[in-house]
Amino acid sequence: MTVNMSDYIEKARKLGIEIPAVSWEDIDRDIRPVLTKMEESGVKLNLPAFEKLSLKLSRKLASLEKEICDLAGKQFNVNSPSQLATVLFEDLALPTESIKRIKTGLSTSASELRKIQDQHPIIKHILEYREIAKLITTYLKPLPLLADENSRLHTHYGLETATSRLTSYEPNLQNIPIKGTYGPEIRQAFVASEGMKLISADYSQIELRIAAALSGDTVMLDAFKHGEDIHSRVASEVFAKPVSEITHSERRIAKIVNFGILYGVSAFGLAQQTGLPQDQCHELISRYFEAHLGIKQYIDEMSRLAKEQGYVETLFGFRRELYNIHSTNHYLAEADERIATNTPIQGTAAELLKLAMIKLDKELAVFCHSCAGRNLKIPDQVGDDVRGIPKIIMTIHDEIVVEAPAAKAKEISELVEKVMTEVVKLPIPLEVTVGVGDNWGETK
């Protein structure tokens, strides 16, 4: 047995991780039929709600466009970055010192515009215009056109990514809005069929937990073991004060630091995101690594592995080649170093979700079988093909959405939580947040 035990399974065992004896290739083979079923099931849209919101926002967009052109003193295409740059930085002569230069001139991206938001009332209008235009053109208009005769929307899932994550396309259901004023409204228009409920279950901080497990960082492992708020905990470390004294703003910054670590943060990037001066960000990063020697070691180890073997691997052996790790172009070489730290974490998270989906799909079948004599089926009051069978209908990187008969939703939500929580045994618990509702916005 141990003779043929793969390297990565042995590696996992040493980290105190118990994983099933499967490779990423086994996982991808077994997830495919599950994905196909999800594609065929689809998710139901509340089309009248789409129509209503679309109309409301279209009116708002038109009035914003008029206000913007009035403030600009001329008619122009607000959708055109080049025309917009001319209006802002030539016609209105707004300050350009802090604005990023791009190939074609001055950037008009939201992050740049926010820097000069106080300089002119037009900026706020433009930001709101962009937000609303995005929602209309990317979601509200196209999605209903892709729905079938039962108002169900069928995405396609792909397996070809650099990290073993899934993709979703035509349409992409993995970037449906959730933030902002209207994000929740859009999610509320993703609904359960009559007699059914939506169950949404997502892993909380799965990437940070995997980082803790893969690195063996004792401080982070300890924090997760005790169920601490990881962002507040890191805030107390980098700002050197007790958790009880951490402010909302300090926690927000620590959250950005935590994400930055997963992505291979630089002081510059952190400054960009937090709005703090770069030298203070440098200080925060130093303090972070002082408090998390295990994480520092992990990053160095991945960098070393990348240089030695030219690739890194996920927990289940998915390999990513790093072609630029030895490049004399430092920018490219450093980019590969960041990829080397991130890929095992992001990739392992993706593999755990796939494993959970494979197991859940089987468990749901078992559940249905055991319910066979208990009148589980909902009479076909709907024209579609669901009729009371619980199904996985969507996945969004760390989240699984199930559609289940209302009468069994509670029971099934507990099954979903159990399968996801127990998919592998890490030295720390995997936490899952579950919600049940009549629509996707309600399950949070």
Added chain:
DNA sequence: ACAATGGTCC
């Protein structure tokens, strides 16, 4: 048809 820009999600 394609590059550039910008924006949504995890």
Added chain:
DNA sequence: ACTCGGACCATTGTA
């Protein structure tokens, strides 16, 4: 010069 991982998609403007 230029900065933080992974995706998909819409629009503009040029070829």
